[in-house]
Amino acid sequence: MAVPDNYIFDLDENVTRTSVSYQNRFGITIAADLYRPKGFDESRGHPAIVIGAPYGGVKEQGPGIYAQNLALRGFVALTFDPSHNGYSGGEPRHLSSPELFVEDFSAAVDYLGTRPFVDRERIGGIGMCGSGGFLLSAAQVDRRLKAVATVVMYDISRAASKGWQDSLTDEARNGMLDAIAQQRYADFEGYAPALTPRGAPIGFDDTTDPIGREFGEFYSTPRGYHPNSITQFTMTSMMSFMNFPLLDHINTVSPRPILFVVGEHAHSRYFSEDAYELAAEPKEFHVVPNAGHVDLYDRTNLIPFDKLSEFFTKNLA
Template structure:
């Protein structure tokens, strides 16, 4: 097992525009409503193509995008990657970027909106329970394994941010995944319980009381209560204590905004989130594991904790993208290129 660091230079900002604005795409101008730089704008023969699909998972309609490689031939067999999106994210953002880049390397890749979120079905909206997110990953595997051209024996997993934590949990038991990678892994239960970087430990019981009351109100037919609804000014965003939150508001709210993406989730979800930890029983992962994180990410501690606990595999690597913060691994071209170099080599070796 190894831990590696590599240098990556920061892009220079261009006059009048931030790098984020330059590298983003306006979902309104994209026929697939993709938000990332270099996004597909049409399907062309001989190139990477995007196929919008819908399938059922536990009675709900799940909206997904399948990316196929250049010169895709349904009669052939391709290694395939399941990509799980971040908390609050949708398939048209960073998950789509990495799925498209993987398709460019010859993989079939699928990314789907979580149940109760994005364009997928489920009521009430924006339920954010770990069991659902983990089932979403199993469901993507169910669907894509039957997709024309997919080699189900060469199935890999990539989880980004919260999707990374849920991927670690899904891979503990789902042995269809032959290798597992995470990017900027976020342990959702740990953060909802203790606060980011353990900043809310003193209010755990108070917040559980609020979540319990919200569930009681829902069960009695009352209004569904939500958390994470904050609308902040630029000045308020600048004063947030963590890079992840400052840059996250910019990424999700401005440069890579999508109408289906939101930080909002039901307050009652905390009953499930606060008792969840992505690293519980992580030793059950016995397949190759690659964890990618920015060296300057204030979320790095979560990848380090998970990596240390992942004792079930000796084929594991924690790779630091030098100079990158958490959100910068989502879109800064140099950092994405570094991540893709690692992912390409990892999946080529393990699938």
């Protein structure tokens, strides 16, 4: 059950959470939460990790769980709402953009790297689900990110342009683009952009598509519900993802290390497997036994916090 302030977890008594805000390079105000261990020593520089939300998620859900657990292990951790979503600024609401969502990671590094208690040479990142692709894309060009980890990564640009399991035909892709083009006219003449259907259905049952049900069991129930996390984006947003691949230069992240974390049974596993093959060394692939995709959003008994802590302790030394 979500707690009254809409965080889906209780704040640990040994962690301090502070609401902060800053602007990205587009002038959009980003709403974020800063997590630090209690008794934090602000007189010296610490390693820091920025944590991105699943595609359609917000900072009060899984990212906060990750940030809290990393703060308990001695890291400064920052979570944020993507531009145009959550409590962050940007109009129209619920817009999705590869460039904006990649920029949001660099803006988080801007913020962390200018805090007196953060060592700007020891900043890393975690991207959950769709933000895994955005983080890797940011790391391709933002060398301030010294180590990056993805958790059940989705490559939204690949999913948009090629379909699920690369099943989209050229004819179907052109049909989607034609529909989006017509929607642009409607949005231009209307009062508000049309939104996609919910990615996490409400009122699912045993006949619901298994992937949709998995998301519904999180976003559409008290387990993960948040009023800002509607799992919908403007319909015309997808055009940008179909035109701008996120991971074409993943090999250039090297020699900075990448850790890919997947659930053994995650439906998204193939995204990480393929990205791992394309990435240059150093790289690691970690499989969480008996875990699906959404399990690694909030199931603290399954999320490999010790592995993540070990990875960042070693590579942000």
